[in-house]
Amino acid sequence: MPQLNPEFFISQLFWLFVFFSFLLIFLWRVSLPRIATVMEKRQNKINENLSTAKELQEQALKIEKNINFQISNAKEETDEEIKKTIISLQEEASTKLSSLEKELEVKISNSEKEIIKNRDLQMKTINEEISNITKITVSKISDLKLSDSVVNQAIQSFKGKIN
């Protein structure tokens, strides 16, 4: 069994010592600090990014709050504006309505006056027509020539009886 042959024991121990010591010192002084630095740097970067993210999130929350506040403000303002407009419109409508009513009343009274005037006029022409018809009728029946005043008197007396 070659493992138990002591011929190369010293050589193996010597080279083991040389290589292992070299490896230990090299890793200890060069490689491991490098890896540690890289990982530390990464951890720092991650922490930094996390804190930045947190800050940004807080800022975003603030902005969102602000936006919501502004939206509610705007809603309130709009509601108020709508109310005001409704009230002013109602007022305007009522004033217009009342002015229209007045106008209408004036128009109605005017119309009434016109009607009365027309009626009177018509009544007058009716009286004339009556006297004319009467004159014609009398002349046709009796060959009598009646003067206007007689006819009118007769009509007036007759009229008084009817009434």
Next chain:
Amino acid sequence: MAAKGEKHSPLEQFEIVPISNIEIGSYNISFTNSSFAMLITVLLITMFLTLTVNTRSIIPSRLQLISELMYNFIAQLLTDTVGDNGKKYFPFVFTLFMFVLIGNMVGMIPYQFTFTSHIIVTFALASIVFIGVTILGFINHGIKFFTFFYIPGVPFYMHPLLIPIEVISYLSRPISLSVRLFANMLAGHTLLKVFAGFVVSMPFFTGVLPLTFIVALTGLEILIAFLQAYVFAILTCLYINDAYHLH
């Protein structure tokens, strides 16, 4: 590959062959195939861990990620077993783990030598751990370190039996640690070699069977190579923990 007609022992692969003969005084410190495997191991580890982290990029490349995973793996192992005290020993445990792991892996390359299959190498590594941990125990606890062998809560008449057992188990730590790694590597490689012999010696088509077996065994061996390095590292961590916390 074994030449036909020659007899090859499965243990032949563990033969140490000097590459260049060096002697200092009466000591033979020849650069051998074992030393060459160690050199390759050290070169691989240093180059990999240096080149992959060379860019020091915050977003790691795949290779850099492997280095960082190894770093975190051992760092986690130490923190879990020893706690905050373990940070000081991180470079040592990491070096030990990488040296054994890559040593085992280099041994998996065909025609490469596995230096961890030699008891003298594993025993030396285990001795470093054992001696280091014992010194650490005495530094931390002084003479009280001997209470490590005293198990509290046991009837007094059991102590004459238990204390020697504890002492023996403590002293056998370097042996168990080194033999575990050495035996695993030795057995695995021997088994592979035996099956490889079957591939050559069996009739044409039946040779495929042990070949399939070799492929499966190679996978298993790679797993064992990792597992043994892990066991070596975790036991070292546990021993360091013992040096801090007695029973």
